[in-house]
Amino acid sequence: MLLSLSLLVLPVLSAAQTISGPEDCLQAGNYQLCQNLWGRDTGVGSQSSTLVSQSDTTNSLSWSTTWNWTNGPDNVKSYANIESTVAKGVQLQNVTSAPTTWTWSYQSRSDGIRANVAYDIWTGVPSVGTPASQNSSYEIMIWLSSLGGIEPIGDSPVTTNVSLAGYTWDIWRGPNQNWEVLSFVVKDVADVTNFNVDLNEFFEYLIANQVVAPTQYIQSIQAGTEAFTGSAVLVTSNYSVAVNPN
Numbered sequence: 114m115l116l117s118l119s120l121l122v123l124p125v126l127s128a129a130q131t132i133s134g135p136e137d138c139l140q141a142g143n144y145q146l147c148q149n150l151w152g153r154d155t156g157v158g159s160q161s162s163t164l165v166s167q168s169d170t171t172n173s174l175s176w177s178t179t180w181n182w183t184n185g186p187d188n189v190k191s192y193a194n195i196e197s198t199v200a201k202g203v204q205l206q207n208v209t210s211a212p213t214t215w216t217w218s219y220q221s222r223s224d225g226i227r228a229n230v231a232y233d234i235w236t237g238v239p240s241v242g243t244p245a246s247q248n249s250s251y252e253i254m255i256w257l258s259s260l261g262g263i264e265p266i267g268d269s270p271v272t273t274n275v276s277l278a279g280y281t282w283d284i285w286r287g288p289n290q291n292w293e294v295l296s297f298v299v300k301d302v303a304d305v306t307n308f309n310v311d312l313n314e315f316f317e318y319l320i321a322n323q324v325v326a327p328t329q330y331i332q333s334i335q336a337g338t339e340a341f342t343g344s345a346v347l348v349t350s351n352y353s354v355a356v357n358p359n
């Protein structure tokens with residue numbers, strides 16, 4: 114009896130998979146987990162990321178990343194992230210909703226870490242585009258946490274106290290290579306650790322304020338952490354994103 118019970122339970126438990134190479138990625142249902150240690154040469158350290166579990170039924174997953182970086186306090190070392198392989202290829206004007214859930218916490222962290230927890234949403238003129246490529250027009254960031262005094266690209270907020278999706282945000286704007294970075298930084302709360310919103314509120318705001326053209330295509334939605342310095346274990350217990358077109 115005991116044996117058959119454990120056999121019933123086993124299929125829903127899958128062994129966690131860990132990646133540690135600088136450009137390593139793992140496929141998981143409608144998502145890809147990538148290490149993306151793109152700025153590692155500006156410091157010294159290491160990082161690994163783990164796919165904990167994934168469910169096709171709820172289009173969601175759980176993952177974690179463990180990092181330890183020193184030197185280059187103003188340089189991003191990495192953006193370990195989850196990227197949807199399906200929530201893309203839709204013009205902003207044709208999005209009816211883009212529901213997302215992100216529940217996360219620091220399982221541990223050293224004193225004074227410099228890091229954010231943020232979405233990175235890429236848009237452009239072509240329907241497809243690799244993030245940070247010649248096809249990128251805008252990089253729309255949504256910062257749910259920023260520790261250690263780090264700031265987005267731009268000199269200072271261009272708009273403050275914008276109410277969207279139940280939170281108040283400052284918006285930063287600045288150039289990066291061939292695209293423009295638009296960063297929504299949450300204020301009045303230290304960390305938004307249980308984010309459950311419709312990303313279309315951000316897209317509609319940017320269209321209504323004529324910042325971004327409605328014809329821009331969503332090319333990628335990523336969610337992860339930009340690590341600068343310190344050490345931490347960041348756990349995402351649940352993440353999900355979808356783009357529903359009209």
Ligand SMILES: *[C@@H]1O[C@H](CO)[C@@H](O)[C@H](O)[C@H]1NC(C)=O
Nearest residue numbers: 171172173213214351352353
């Ligand atoms: C994770 O989020 C998805 C989408 O919101 C939801 O359907 C699912 O129940 C959540 N899973 C857990 C374990 O909370």
Ligand SMILES: *[C@@H]1O[C@H](CO)[C@@H](O)[C@H](O)[C@H]1NC(C)=O
Nearest residue numbers: 158181182183223343344345
């Ligand atoms: C981070 O790396 C430094 C230098 O190698 C080491 O002394 C420290 O113990 C590491 N911290 C953690 C939490 O692994």
Ligand SMILES: *[C@@H]1O[C@H](CO)[C@@H](O)[C@H](O)[C@H]1NC(C)=O
Nearest residue numbers: 204205206207208327358359
């Ligand atoms: C997208 O929206 C535009 C403007 O409302 C509309 O003309 C077009 O038909 C829509 N495209 C799709 C695929 O629904």
Ligand SMILES: *[C@@H]1O[C@H](CO)[C@@H](O)[C@H](O)[C@H]1NC(C)=O
Nearest residue numbers: 239240241242243246247248
């Ligand atoms: C850029 O877009 C074109 C379509 O216009 C596509 O064929 C190409 O693969 C894209 N390249 C990158 C790097 O995203």
Ligand SMILES: *[C@@H]1O[C@H](CO)[C@@H](O)[C@H](O)[C@H]1NC(C)=O
Nearest residue numbers: 272273274275281283300301
């Ligand atoms: C934004 O809100 C803060 C309080 O959170 C307030 O001190 C500040 O004056 C507001 N700024 C503007 C431009 O309304």
